[in-house]
Amino acid sequence: MEKLLQVNNLSVSFDTYGGEVQAVRGVSFDVHKGETLAIVGESGSGKSVTTKALMRLIPQPPGRIKEGEILFEDKDLAKLSEKQMEKIRGKDISMIFQDPMTSLNPTMKIGNQIMEGLIKHQKMGRAQAKKRAIELMELVGLPDAANRVDQYPHQFSGGQRQRVVVAIALACNPKLLIADEPTTALDVTIQAQILELMKDIQKKTDSSIIFITHDLGVVANVADRVAVMYAGKIVEIGTVDEIFYNPKHPYTWGLLGSMPSLDSADEDLYAIPGTPPDLIAPPKGDAFAARNDYAMKIDFEQQPPMFKVSDTHYAATWLLHEHAPDVEPPATIQRRMQGFAQEAELKTKGDRS
Amino acid sequence: MARYITKRLIYMLLTLIIIATFSFFLMKMLPGTPLTMEDKLSEAQKEIILEKYGLNDPVPIQYLKYMGGLAVGDLGISFQFDNREVTDIIMDRIGPSMQLGAQALIIGTIIGMLLGLVAAIYHNGFLDYSSTFVAVIGKSIPSFIFAGLLQYFIALKLGWFPVALWGTWQHTVLPTVALAMFPIAIAARFMRTEMLEVLGSDFIQTARAKGVNKFGVVFKHGVRNALIPLVTVMGPLAVALMTGTLVIEKIFAVPGIGEQFVTSITTNDFPIIMGTTLFFSFFFIFIILVIDLLYGLIDPRIRLAEGEK
Incomplete structure (x- = not known):
């Protein structure tokens, strides 16, 4: 598929009195023509900042794009002047905001x-x-x-x-539509309507969508691919199926485990322990290590690179290193994953009949 | 809309009656009569005069008589100036005060708004600090200091405008500038604060995401949303400026109503006190009505419910 947008090693910082907040720390991803990429992660993980940086809507100062490229149709948006950006905003790239x-x-x-x-x-x-x-x-x-x-x-x-x-x-008729939690402020029935509307319009106009959300239910519904962000980095990226049925990063496990579902009513809802790190002084190793039950010594010392799982699936966790011990996701997550698989199977059967 | 305005006018009338009643009795509680300072008159002569003007009647009777006159638009006759109608005196004196006040208000609001806008756009920059500096000066230094400085430097040293007195438009320039400093400061401060808040709001981001440029964002999307608080503070300020300012009128020897009002109180000139008070009150209530109508004009959410259907 043809690439519409390619983000390389994008870093965004905010200069505050307390110091430099490294909101986005070296994010790379692509968006292909006509696809929907969902970016998920908890509040403060850098989802919104990343997409606002794409449109150069970060208030400057205090914010600034520290480094990286935003290649959109062979132009590096990070280097365009404000005047040139005004011609792209709303025309080639437009944005739907959270609170109507x-x-x-x-x-x-x-x-x-x-x-x-x-x-x-x-x-x-x-x-x-x-x-x-x-x-x-x-x-x-x-x-x-x-x-x-x-x-x-x-x-x-x-x-x-x-x-x-x-x-x-x-x-x-923008080529790229960025939707920053477009359904978060709406009640559930309206949410569904807006999602249907967006899917419908995407089919008609063949535009690409970057969909920011922390609602995994929405992700399963709309996305082709998913990027999971944590502490300003993408920790796992893959197709929807790969992220839901075969997640590799312990943070993704945590996210999936903490998602309520109809049959989880009688079990305790999982919560990821601890809080996200302070991005003024991000930890040396894996930012998730302190909250990670599976953290190894190296997690506290070195940042994991993106390990390739498949051509479309990458995850930044040392667990994927060839010398790492084999770790199975926790039982609840495994049950979840089976549940997703069954649902998907039921759905495809239902579609056929 | 017409119904709303009629309703408001009736309320205005009620308010005025209440104000007239309160001021009448408060005024009657002031010690002395209009003749207290007249040493040359004998007690008997004073009695005759008081009798003639009905000032010996019991206060409630005087009140009813006054309100009776008011009902037919008769504000009475001044005690200080023989046989001059209060209405005449007010109309004579209000002109210069209104003109100065209106000029100061318009100039002050425009300059102040621009200063505030510039400050908000260049937040925390040099222009922001300069504009805030001007606002602090305007708010903290009393107008009579400016008046003196303007008279000395602009009028005496440079000779650009007359020092004082009333006549041509040139005479109005210096008192207008002296009076405008305060509205400049107020407008600049409010505009800056409001604009900063508006520029930080979500719909400004929506506008920028549409590709609207900085100028369009500020003027098309920003200003109108920042106006409500400004209009709220400028209303009472307009009344204060346009009903005459004793100090500025004294310094520039302007024949305005401010001085008249103060003199009437010290001389117990009851009809003038009442007349001026009622005039000021009317003006104030009227401005409030204007402000309420302006709100609806600026912000569609405040428009009257009946207009929606």
Whole structure:
């Protein structure tokens, strides 16, 4: 598949009074055309910072891209000027934000907010842009668009507002859509609708999506590939099946184990012990070592490289080293993995019948 | 909308009646009569005059008489200036005060907003500190110091504008500048704080993610959302500025209403005290109504529910 985006060794830091916070520490990944890459990880793991850095939306100062390349269609976004970036934002890459209640301008009509990008990037006149805005509102499933285009955000419900945010992001048919926890602030039924909408639109427009979430249920639903982030690094990356059925990193085990499911009602929900490290002074070895039941001596001394599991599956854990002892994932995780496999099997059977 | 405004006007009227009542009785509690300072009059002569103006009646009767006059728009006749109607005196004097106040308010708000905007955009930079410095100076140094400095340097040394008195527009420049320092400071401080908050909000990020440039982000998305608190503080300030300022009017020898008001209190000129108080109150309540309507104009969320349907 053709690469749309290639991120090489990206590091982002924030200069604070307490010192340099290394929010993202050497992240590399690709996004192919038409695929959905999910980035998962707990709060503060650097998911949002990574994607905001892609669009150069990190407030500078205090933030800065320390090193690395962001290759998007042969351009290194990390080196473009602000003026050049303005031409890419909203046109080639656009973003859907987490909280629809705050991500729309409360004093501007919905239509004008959708039209802004069209007028800027596609050089449309106001009348034409408005027509297109109404089309977009219909596309994202907002009824009575012709009238609602002149309303203000407070006249829309949370789910409707998120549809508007999606419409804004889609306005100029971006090649890459970054969705930063687009369903976190919504209730579950609306979540499902927005996810369906995004999948639907991706099918129609063949755009690539980077989907940030900490909800693994959502990941299983939308993603083609998954990158697991921890303490500013990608610790494991692979296809959805590889991450769910054959996770290799103890942190991924922990994440999968701490995901509630219908049949886990009678067992205790697993929680990863401890807290994430302080990124002002990240630990010397594997950042996850202190919370890792399977940590070895080397985990505290040296950062593990990305070990190859398959062509698409890589994980940064010393457990994959040839001299490492064979370690099986904990029993609960194994049960989980079997559960996922069964579900998947049931689903495929169901699809066939 | 029309219904809302009518309702507000009725409330205004009620408020004014309450204010008139309170000020009337408070004023009557002041010691002395308008004739206290008149040593040349004998007691008998004073009696005749007090009788003539109805000042010997019991206070409740005086109150009813006054309110009766008020109902038909009669504010009474001044004691200080023989046979001059209070309305005339106020109208005579309010002009210069209003003009100075309005000029200072408009200039002050515009300059202050720009300073605040620049400060917010270049947060923690040189321009931010300079603008904050101007704001601190404007807020902490009283206007009469500026007045004196302006008179000395601009008027006396440079001779660009007249030192004092009233007449042409040139006469208004220095008092306007002296008065504008305070609104500049207030507007700059509020604009800076609000703008910083607005620029940090999520919808600004949405706008940037659309590719809107810095200018568009600040002016199209930022300013309008930062205006509400500014309008809230500028309203009462507008009243304070436009109803006359004793000090500035004295220093620049402006025939404004500020001085008139103070003199009327020291001389127990009851009709003038009442007239001016009621005028100021009316103006204040009116400005509050204007501010409420402005809120709706700025922020659609505050617009009246009936307008939505």
